[in-house]
Structure formats: C-alpha cells, structure tokens
Amino acid sequence: MTAEIVERVRRSNRYRDVDPALVERLAAEELPRSRSAEDAVKRVKRRLHQAVGAFRASLPADGDPVAAMRGHASTRERLPSIESFYAGIWAITGPPRSIMDLGCGLNPLALRWMGLAPAVRYVAIDADERPLAIVRAHLAASGHQHDVRRGDLAREVPGDEVDVALLLKLVTTLDRQDPDAATRLLRGLRARHAVVSFTTRSLGGRDRGMERTNRERMDRLVTDAGRVSAVAEASVTGELVFVLTLDPLDG
Numbered sequence: 001m002t003a004e005i006v007e008r009v010r011r012s013n014r015y016r017d018v019d020p021a022l023v024e025r026l027a028a029e030e031l032p033r034s035r036s037a038e039d040a041v042k043r044v045k046r047r048l049h050q051a052v053g054a055f056r057a058s059l060p061a062d063g064d065p066v067a068a069m070r071g072h073a074s075t076r077e078r079l080p081s082i083e084s085f086y087a088g089i090w091a092i093t094g095p096p097r098s099i100m101d102l103g104c105g106l107n108p109l110a111l112r113w114m115g116l117a118p119a120v121r122y123v124a125i126d127a128d129e130r131p132l133a134i135v136r137a138h139l140a141a142s143g144h145q146h147d148v149r150r151g152d153l154a155r156e157v158p159g160d161e162v163d164v165a166l167l168l169k170l171v172t173t174l175d176r177q178d179p180d181a182a183t184r185l186l187r188g189l190r191a192r193h194a195v196v197s198f199t200t201r202s203l204g205g206r207d208r209g210m211e212r213t214n215r216e217r218m219d220r221l222v223t224d225a226g227r228v229s230a231v232a233e234a235s236v237t238g239e240l241v242f243v244l245t246l247d248p249l250d251g
C-alpha cells in the first residue's frame with residue numbers, strides 16, 4: 001500500500017524530482033492516519049509542500065545566480081547582507097577548506113560572495129532535485145571540487161568529513177518532519193563546525209516571538225547534541241545565525 005501511495009505521488013509533475021526515500025517516509029507516516037488511498041496521497045502531497053515545495057517559488061533553469069536566488073524564498077531573504085553574512089561566519093570558523101551545505105536549496109549559488117579559496121571542496125545535499133540541478137551546473141562552472149546529491153536528511157546523516165557544515169534555515173523544516181532529526185544530524189556530523197540558522201521574519205516583518213522561540217530551540221539543540229564546545233552568534237538582519245564548535249566523534 002505504501003508503495004502505491006509513493007508511486008501515485010511521484011507520478012505528479014510537481015513531486016517526481018523529490019528524493020524517493022523522503023516520499024516513502026511520509027507515505028508510511030500518513031497512511032495509518034488516512035481514510036483512503038486518495039486521502040493518503042493528498043496528505044503526503046501536503047507534507048511535501050511544507051518540506052520542499054514551499055521553497056521552490058519559481059526556479060529558472062539557468063541564468064544569473066542573483067535572479068535564481070531571488071526565485072528561492074530563503075536565499076532571497078539573505079541577499080541584502082550576503083557578503084557580511086559569510087564574512088561573519090568565517091571570522092569564527094577560520095577560512096574553511098571544505099563545506100557541506102545541508103538542505104542547501106539554492107544557497108550554493110552565493111558562492112561568489114563566500115570569498116572561498118579555489119581549492120575549497122563543496123558538498124551540497126537536498127531532498128529536492130529541482131534546485132540541485134541548478135546548483136550542480138553552478139558548482140561545475142565554478143571549478144570547485146564538488147559533490148551534489150539528493151538525500152533525506154531526516155533519515156540519514158552524511159558521513160563526509162568537512163570543516164564546516166551549513167544547516168541554514170533547515171532545523172525548522174526538519175522539526176516538522178521528525179523532531180529528532182536535527183539532533184541526530186548534530187550528533188553524527190563529521191564536521192568541526194556547524195552553522196545553524198533560523199529566519200526571524202514572519203510574512204509581516206520582524207517577529208520577536210518567533211525569535212525567542214528559535215533561540216529556545218537552539219538552546220535545546222545544543223544540549224541534546226551533547227558535543228558542542230562553543231556557541232558564537234553571527235546573526236544578520238532577518239536571520240539568526242549560530243556557529244557551533246563540535247567535539248570530534250570518537251573513532
């Protein structure tokens with residue numbers, strides 16, 4: 001039955017590029033709550049809209065990165081402060097030699113504002129192939145060593161060894177899918193630093209209630225991760241940004 005739901009959801013043009021593992025997980029969760037197969041398909045699509053669909057807006061197939069980033073809700077919000085955004089992060093982590101961008105969306109298109117050395121390796125992972133296709137072309141043109149791949153981060157913790165893992169505006173999205181997913185990631189990442197961010201903008205502008213909730217969420221995540229040795233803040237207008245130093249994993 002789950003297989004049938006997955007197959008029906010992936011038949012739709014909108015969701016055929018989403019990681020099958022993510023669709024499968026949502027189908028398995030929604031099926032017991034559903035009245036019929038039809039209802040299950042609807043529920044899974046609703047969940048997929050929250051997880052990936054809502055961020056797509058209008059993705060152009062190619063063209064200049066600024067235009068593409070304006071089309072992607074989360075990167076658009078960051079554009080006005082893009083240079084100081086990354087300078088502030090590297091000031092804490094030191095210049096990275098490798099980056100893993102988790103739930104990357106179109107963020108890797110900001111590469112030219114990141115001020116990275118040409119030898120920096122860039123790993124980009126998202127559940128949605130739509131932005132990844134654009135990201136793959138962009139990183140190939142940049143000359144940086146790269147690996148762009150689809151994956152369900154609520155299920156798997158990527159094992160790549162990197163200096164900095166970016167979890168930009170990802171925790172809120174993952175929390176809606178599985179409240180333990182972000183903790184699992186922070187516990188298992190082979191990264192020296194993890195950068196975790198939250199939007200502080202509601203549709204109507206800056207939202208102080210939302211900011212407080214996100215700071216509390218961050219505190220809990222730091223405690224639950226159990227391997228954070230330092231927390232520094234590198235927030236910019238519209239985005240709360242925390243730079244964590246992680247203890248190395250044993251073995």
Ligand SMILES: C[S@@+](CC[C@H](N)C(=O)[O-])C[C@H]1O[C@@H](n2cnc3c(N)ncnc32)[C@H](O)[C@@H]1O
Pocket residue numbers: 022051052055074075102103104105106107125126127128131151152153154155167168169170173174177
């Ligand atoms: C709010 S956007 C943030 C994009 C980017 N990190 C940024 O800040 O510009 C959330 C991203 O997470 C991706 N995503 C959602 N659920 C995911 C999952 N389970 N595994 C991997 N990526 C996921 C979405 O496709 C989307 O690109």
